Amino acid sequence: MHTPGLKDTIAATPYIFTIGVAGDSGSGKTTFTHGIRSIFGDDLVSTITLDDYHRHDREERKNKGITALNPAANLIDQLESDLGKLKQGMPIDKPVYNHDTGKFDTPVTFIPKKILLLEGLHTFFTPALRNNLDFMLFVDPAAEVKYDWKLKRDINKRGYSAAEVKRHIEVRKPDYERYIAPQKEYADAIIGIDYSEYGHHLGDERNVYRVTLSQNRMKHSIKDIDLSLDLYSILSLSERNFSLKFATGVQFGQRMGELIIDGELSEHVVQKLERSIEHQTNVRPISMFKDREYVTAVDLIQLIISWRIIHRRIFLEVRRECHQADTGAGENAMTCEWKRLSATDEKSMDKRHKT
Numbered sequence: 001m002h003t004p005g006l007k008d009t010i011a012a013t014p015y016i017f018t019i020g021v022a023g024d025s026g027s028g029k030t031t032f033t034h035g036i037r038s039i040f041g042d043d044l045v046s047t048i049t050l051d052d053y054h055r056h057d058r059e060e061r062k063n064k065g066i067t068a069l070n071p072a073a074n075l076i077d078q079l080e081s082d083l084g085k086l087k088q089g090m091p092i093d094k095p096v097y098n099h100d101t102g103k104f105d106t107p108v109t110f111i112p113k114k115i116l117l118l119e120g121l122h123t124f125f126t127p128a129l130r131n132n133l134d135f136m137l138f139v140d141p142a143a144e145v146k147y148d149w150k151l152k153r154d155i156n157k158r159g160y161s162a163a164e165v166k167r168h169i170e171v172r173k174p175d176y177e178r179y180i181a182p183q184k185e186y187a188d189a190i191i192g193i194d195y196s197e198y199g200h201h202l203g204d205e206r207n208v209y210r211v212t213l214s215q216n217r218m219k220h221s222i223k224d225i226d227l228s229l230d231l232y233s234i235l236s237l238s239e240r241n242f243s244l245k246f247a248t249g250v251q252f253g254q255r256m257g258e259l260i261i262d263g264e265l266s267e268h269v270v271q272k273l274e275r276s277i278e279h280q281t282n283v284r285p286i287s288m289f290k291d292r293e294y295v296t297a298v299d300l301i302q303l304i305i306s307w308r309i310i311h312r313r314i315f316l317e318v319r320r321e322c323h324q325a326d327t328g329a330g331e332n333a334m335t336c337e338w339k340r341l342s343a344t345d346e347k348s349m350d351k352r353h354k355t
Contacts, residue, residue: 005282006310009317010044010114016087017313018116018132022123022183023139024176025068026150029119031298032139032191035306036115038288046113048086050120051097053079058102067168069121069175080128086112087132099158115313122179124186135312137305138187142194145209185252189215189308191301196262198241210262211297213304216254240264240294259304261297270295273303281310 010017019036021029037045053075054061054068066073075095082092094110097103124130141149147169154160160168184190192212195203202208242263249256267289274286288303289295 020123020133020136021119027139035302045115047117052095083132138184138190211301213259214256264294
């Protein structure tokens with residue numbers, strides 16, 4: 001007999017769960033939402049790339065001397081309106097920006113699925129956008145890493161010359177600092193990426209980087225969820241360098257915890273984490289890195305971010321059930337008291353309305 005899990009619940013409810021990912025162009029935003037796509041699949045997950053909401057095509061931006069990082073070069077008002085409709089489960093006519101031609105294709109009808117990912121430069125730039133996002137992630141690679149990634153991508157995939165890419169990076173830098181970087185203040189989690197202390201070359205060779213996950217503290221959990229690492233597997237099965245560090249600090253007036261991971265771990269370690277998340281969240285299957293002997297810090301952070309997002313989705317579902325209980329439509333309200341919205345999440349949601 002099939003026991004309904006979180007996937008079944010998500011599929012059955014009308015709620016559209018929205019995840020916003022912001023960061024510079026070429027910063028690796030898509031990488032860190034791979035886990036959610038892998039876990040929940042195409043039936044439940046849809047994605048919008050905010051490049052589609054450019055106001056001007058590539059040639060027009062060049063002639064006007066404006067970069068895509070400037071909000072004036074983007075249809076922010078339309079994005080706000082469309083996201084509001086999508087959050088209600090309504091279809092939209094979505095613009096389409098073609099990176100191959102640098103021009104716009106014919107708009108398409110876009111129908112949101114139960115998990116909606118938005119990835120782009122201005123994903124939580126305004127209060128109206130933030131108010132319609134359930135989880136906000138900012139990806140923030142070090143300048144050297146971002147430069148090397150963008151150089152490789154734009155030359156190999158978008159047909160730019162190295163000189164053009166370098167010029168674009170320099171021209172875009174002031175707009176990044178003015179318009180994109182400040183969005184970090186509103187993020188539920190910030191991912192920093194730098195070259196590994198075990199060797200710069202490992203980035204190109206095996207995607208090994210030093211990754212920092214900064215996130216606000218969760219004072220209350222829906223369940224007793226743990227993400228314990230198996231020391232036996234680390235000490236006995238791993239033959240490559242690995243380091244793990246945790247530090248606390250204050251960013252943007254709130255206390256944040258920083259998890260810093262570098263190097264590679266035996267796949268056995270991550271496999272046990274996946275089984276633990278399956279057991280504790282009732283989401284199955286989670287097999288992001290099967291048939292891999294080793295996983296990197298990037299991989300591990302993908303899994304941890306996926307766990308945090310799943311946790312938020314469970315929390316919202318429980319809160320919805322408690323609201324039904326309060327109105328006499330669900331379980332007894334007394335059983336919901338321990339599930340109330342935590343002070344941390346209230347504070348996080350309040351920040352979304354700031355101008």
